[in-house]
Amino acid sequence: MAGFAERYIEEGIVKGETQTLLKQIKLKFGNPPAWVEAKLNDANTDQLDRWVAGILTANNLDELFKD
Structure with missing residues (x-):
């Protein structure tokens, strides 16, 4: 049962x-x-964390989402 709850918390x-x-993207760009x-909806937590930090220094969307 704990796995079930953890999955929903993660989601x-x-x-x-x-x-x-x-x-943040809408406000900045x-x-x-x-x-x-589409990219955001397919992202995992590691990608989202990188992008959340990267939005502060990115000059455009291509720069933010470069991998």
């Missing part, structure tokens, strides 16, 4: 990070193209 964290990052939202 909630990912959803919150995704929503926050999308808001304007409305993003569809590929950005």
Whole structure:
């Protein structure tokens, strides 16, 4: 049962990070193209963490999402 709850907690964290990052992207760069939202929705927590930190120094979306 603990695994079930942990999975939903993890999903909630990912959803919150995704929503926050999308808001930051909109504030900094304007409305993003569809590929950005698709990339965010497919991201894991490690990718989201990198992008959350990277939004502070990125000059454009390509720079933010470079891998």
